[in-house]
Amino acid sequence: MHKFKQLANNIQFLIESESWPAHKKLPSLREQAQSSGYSVMTVLNAYQELEAKGWIYTKQKSGYYVSEAISHVSKTSNKLALNTNIEINSLVFDHLKHLQKEHVIPLGSAFPSASLLCNTYFMKTLSRHAKIPNSALSTDSMPPGYLxxxxxxxxxxxxxxISTNPEDLVITSGALDALNLALQALTKPGDFILLQQTIFYGAWQAAERLGLNVITIPEHYQYGFDLEAFENALKNxxxxxxxxxxxxxxxxxxTVSNEIKSTIAALLQKYEVYLIEDDVYxxxxxxxxxxxxVKYFDKGNYVLHCSSFSKILGAGIRGGWVNSGKFSNVIQHLQLMSTVSASNLMQHALADFMSSHHYEKHLRQLRLKLHQTKTAYYKLLQEILPIACEVYxxxxxxxxxIKLPEGMDSSILYQCLLEKNIVIAPSILFQQDHLPSNYIRLNCSFELNDxxxxxxQIMVGMIHDLVEGKVV
Ligand SMILES: Cc1ncc(COP(=O)(O)O)c(C=O)c1O
Structure with a gap:
């Protein structure tokens, strides 16, 4: 893409998202050139392109201004949103600290119950490797990781x-490390990335940390993923x-359908955009x-697929990977400047455990248990939640x-429950766009005991109180 077109697209987005409102004066050619690093000529070409398309207009001797009508029409039709100044890290930090406190009921945790993950055979494998002289100390697990x-x-x-060469894989310190390294390899501060409107807070944290601009697409009410909005974003x-x-x-x-995943892969190839696929579950x-x-459908090698052992053997293992293809080298460079590598001992034990039939057996048992427990929570919540709530x-x-009654702020429910040592996850942890905040996420992996x-029951009582205005 020509430089002036890229700059024009960046400015167009600022206008569409109303970060630059109608009739705002654009920076002068020289100011824009200084702040963006483009030449004055490139900026002039970009402004002329935007003017020709009706996004901006000129006033004699005064400069360029944002046009009015077009920004509104476009915003309502493309469903995209721009988030420039993301501020979520402190919120997530406080949330994680609440979860670490003693005696809390961690319904807002992202980690599955440790009692479901603990596997005797894996523990034995780990301790056997710990006893092998020098095993824990050897360096054969340095990037890209234990062969x-x-x-x-x-x-x-x-x-x-998905035919995969072990050379394409980099073992990381959990999936978050893999995702962050992949994002760092693909972007520089000020770049645009695309996220789903509601997404794991780690993605927002990474964007905040790396100084990225985030374009979001909404979840499709029926299919989970809005292909039209996605293509719109990639195209423009x-x-x-x-x-x-x-x-x-x-x-x-x-989970979105295979048809959608296959179309996503084709669109990535068409628009030559990379995807970091977070597949930890x-x-x-x-x-x-x-x-x-999506990696399955990825014929053009545009997908960096990330996953980990955190949700199946425990987040404390800090073992994950990125299937990084041609980015393996860049990712290893970044890794050697940050987390260096995942634990050597753990990598050896994981390799052994995964090669045994115990691994599949563990996964089968885990799925069964999670299914039973989650269904039990669902049934109970269907019975006790007010009718105005909806459980997905x-x-x-x-x-x-869970959708709380219309107009309720889940952050207030969150704060009230903290006082009772109950932690839930309110929707502000997953969204940035001033969306309705009446949603919560519950972790249903813990035994449904008394x-x-x-x-x-306390949570439900609190929801009733909030509806009736008893809590201010
Ligand atoms: C969607 C998602 N991606 C990534 C991670 C990070 O996983 P890990 O513990 O392997 O770093 C989590 C952890 O909660 C998650 O929920």
Whole structure:
């Protein structure tokens, strides 16, 4: 794309999203050239292009101004939103701190109950490796990671129809490390990335930390993913990377269809845009068949697929990976400047455990248990929640996404419950766009014992109080 077109697209987006309102004066050619690093000629070409399209107009001897009508029409038709100054890190930090407190009921946690993850055979494997002289100290697991572990992960990809070379894999310190490294490899501060409107807070945190501008697309009310809005964004804006969750979406829970995933892959190739696919819950499906990833349909190598062991063996393991293709080298560079590598001992133990039949057995048992527990929560909540609430149930993972009565602010419910040592996850942790904030995410992996039932009853009582205006 020509430089002037890229600049014109950036400015167009600022106008469409109303970050630059109608009749705002644009920076002078020289100011714009200084702040963007483009030449004055490139800026002039960009302004002329925008003027020809009706996005801006000139006033004699005064400069360029934002036009009025076009910005409104476009905003309502393309459903996209721009988020420039993201501020979520402190909020997430406080949330995670609340979850660490003693005696809390962690219904707002993203981690599955440790009691479901603990696997005796894995623990034995770990302790056996710990006893091998020098095993924990050797450096054979430095980036890109322990070869045998990369080989077993690569063979699992291949069994799922994604032929993968172990050389393409980089073992990381959990999925968050993989996702962050991938994003860092693909972007520089000030770039545009694309996220789903409601998404795991780690994506917002990464964008805040790296100084990125975020364009969001809304969830499709029926299919989970709005292909029209997606193509609109790719076509019109200089997006450097997308970060999407299409399987077992956190926080909502949906999995989008194979048709949609296949179209996403084709669009990425058409517009030459990379996707960071966050697939950490890929193993937590209840149906017979594991859902496919976009990576499966990725003929042009535009997908960097990230996952980890956090949701199946425990987040404390800090073991994850990115299937990074040609970006392996860049990612290893970045890794060696930050987290260096995942634990050597853990990589050895994981390679051993994954090669045994105990791994699949563990996954089967985990899925079954999660299915039973989540269904039990769902049934109970259907019975006790006020009729004005709606529970979104998807046959995957361990989250329930709940709509509270219209107009209720889930952050207030969150604050009230904190005083009772109950932590839920309010929707502001997952969104930035001033959207309705009457949603919460509940973690349903914990045994539904008396303590948890009581906590849910307290939550329901609080919702009633908020509806009746008893809480101010
Ligand atoms: C959607 C999503 N992606 C990534 C992560 C990070 O996982 P890890 O613990 O492997 O870094 C989480 C953790 O909660 C998550 O929910």
């Amino acid at each position: 045998q572990l990369r080989q077993v992960i690569a063979s699992r990809y291949s069994l799922n129809g 804006y200089p997006i450097k990377a997308c970060w999407l969750m299409l399987n077992v979406h956190n926080p909502i829970g949906f 890929q193993e937590l499906f209840y149906e017979k068949q594991k859902p496919l990833s 149930y998807y046959a995957t993972g361990y989250f329930l996404w 303590k948890v039932r009581r906590a849910l």
